[in-house]
Amino acid sequence: MLKHRGFPGRLPGTDFQFIIRRPNPKGVTPITRRERFRDRRPADRRADAGFMQALWENFGDQPFERGNLDAGRLSWLFGREVIPAEEPFDPASYEALLVIDVSVAQLSFPDVFEGGGY
16 A cells, blocks of 8 residues: 655544555455535535645646545545546555546635635
8 A cells, every 4th residue: 555655644633534544454445426415514625625635735637546545535525526547447446546637626626726725
């Protein structure tokens, strides 16, 4: 499992985790698309924006390996702002390649791309 050095471990001042420390001994947690409803808590929305900002700052529009990125946090963005960068895509692999869909991400998180941050 690739460890993304320099990637923030969590959203500052919260317990919203961005990376995992070690592989899951029971097997890899698959990435699934989670539906984001309009009534989500503001803290959850900030966590999504903070994670997107960290992804953008670390990888930009280039493909990146899932590695030690948290599957739960990725799942909130998967299928919209973060998409598979390879076919066939294995959602239960630490080596899976992902990429930011910049046009969708700019619409969902305009502050991240305009320099406002979360």
